[in-house]
Amino acid sequence: MKADTMDTTANKDEEEMGSTVCQADSFRYTPIGIVRSPFTDTAGMPIQPAGAKGVRGTIALRPDLKAGLADLKGFSHIILIYAFHRSKGYSLEVTPFLDTARHGVFATRAPKRPNAIGISIVRLIAVEENVLIIENVDLLDGTPLLDIKPYVPAFDAFSDAKAGWLDQTAGNAESARADERFR
Amino acid sequence: MKADTMDTTANKDEEEMGSTVCQADSFRYTPIGIVRSPFTDTAGMPIQPAGAKGVRGTIALRPDLKAGLADLKGFSHIILIYAFHRSKGYSLEVTPFLDTARHGVFATRAPKRPNAIGISIVRLIAVEENVLIIENVDLLDGTPLLDIKPYVPAFDAFSDAKAGWLDQTAGNAESARADERFR
Numbered sequence: 001m002k003a004d005t006m007d008t009t010a011n012k013d014e015e016e017m018g019s020t021v022c023q024a025d026s027f028r029y030t031p032i033g034i035v036r037s038p039f040t041d042t043a044g045m046p047i048q049p050a051g052a053k054g055v056r057g058t059i060a061l062r063p064d065l066k067a068g069l070a071d072l073k074g075f076s077h078i079i080l081i082y083a084f085h086r087s088k089g090y091s092l093e094v095t096p097f098l099d100t101a102r103h104g105v106f107a108t109r110a111p112k113r114p115n116a117i118g119i120s121i122v123r124l125i126a127v128e129e130n131v132l133i134i135e136n137v138d139l140l141d142g143t144p145l146l147d148i149k150p151y152v153p154a155f156d157a158f159s160d161a162k163a164g165w166l167d168q169t170a171g172n173a174e175s176a177r178a179d180e181r182f183r
Numbered sequence: 184m185k186a187d188t189m190d191t192t193a194n195k196d197e198e199e200m201g202s203t204v205c206q207a208d209s210f211r212y213t214p215i216g217i218v219r220s221p222f223t224d225t226a227g228m229p230i231q232p233a234g235a236k237g238v239r240g241t242i243a244l245r246p247d248l249k250a251g252l253a254d255l256k257g258f259s260h261i262i263l264i265y266a267f268h269r270s271k272g273y274s275l276e277v278t279p280f281l282d283t284a285r286h287g288v289f290a291t292r293a294p295k296r297p298n299a300i301g302i303s304i305v306r307l308i309a310v311e312e313n314v315l316i317i318e319n320v321d322l323l324d325g326t327p328l329l330d331i332k333p334y335v336p337a338f339d340a341f342s343d344a345k346a347g348w349l350d351q352t353a354g355n356a357e358s359a360r361a362d363e364r365f366r
Contacts, residue, residue, distance in 0.1 A: 029209060
């Protein structure tokens with residue numbers, strides 16, 4: 001697994017310089033923008049977009065990437081991939097917000113995961129230059145954004161999927177709020 | 184945007200060492216495992232899980248992370264987040280496999296994006312120790328896996344979402360195959 005992909009990262013320089021500071025078999029991503037939301041603290045935050053209905057936020061995309069937004073405004077929903085930048089360390093078994101039992105971290109969306117990457121599907125309201133207006137925002141203000149992908153029902157909507165332990169509790173996501181356990 | 188999150192990465196060491204080799208405002212992720220699939224070359228690959236129905240693959244999770252898989256087997260689908268490790272550089276406007284017109288890269292799933300991160304929703308067949316058997320695999324053999332999340336219809340299924348230019352063409356994803364344009 002050689003990290004030979006990221007022309008936009010420091011990997012190339014690291015290899016050229018023969019530095020041993022950074023591991024070779026890892027991937028480095030520089031944020032493409034930043035999320036602005038009403039949530040400045042994790043405590044009390046909605047834990048899923050379902051619990052953040054109508055909550056507005058914005059994405060300030062890096063101005064040099066603006067051309068990448070062409071044609072995005074035809075999509076009603078977008079997938080945000082971002083860094084859980086306030087999450088420290090990880091646990092392999094966690095008690096998520098929606099349950100009182102412990103589950104493997106990969107069977108949850110908890111932020112304290114080996115790679116603290118989050119995804120949220122939000123509603124896209126408008127695209128104005130390099131700024132996106134979004135709704136149903138369950139992200140912390142200042143969240144570093146790594147990627148935006150269009151949400152496509154043909155690829156992404158499996159309404160009959162079985163959701164394990166979450167089949168019993170996912171409906172509670174609308175009312176559940178974050179507390180301090182995943183800081 | 185300070186990279187203060189990744190206890191599992193080299194960031195902390197870099198900061199402590201005061202190295203200038205790596206940028207501070209980026210995020211480094213070490214793969215949690217590797218995807219095995221029948222596809223050893225991008226040319227001719229399915230471009231979406233919809234085009235890879237029944238194609239089996241495996242995920243070899245790092246053995247030290249095995250406990251994180253507890254309770255995952257109750258889910259019929261999982262979201263894989265991975266590095267497009269063969270993708271080099273990026274374009275802000277691309278002509279995706281499903282269209283003949285150019286679109287902003289963030290309105291596509293094309294691999295040549297500022298941060299070459301991919302997501303695929305695959306069917307989970309079995310969990311055997313640290314190995315997952317998966318189906319509908321549209322990933323290249325050897326793909327470095329960054330995260331696994333459970334697919335939850337209550338969070339992820341918006342069957343009535345509008346998919347912009349892809350509303351006309353997403354149905355073709357079942358038959359479309361990759362070519363060399365995104366290498």
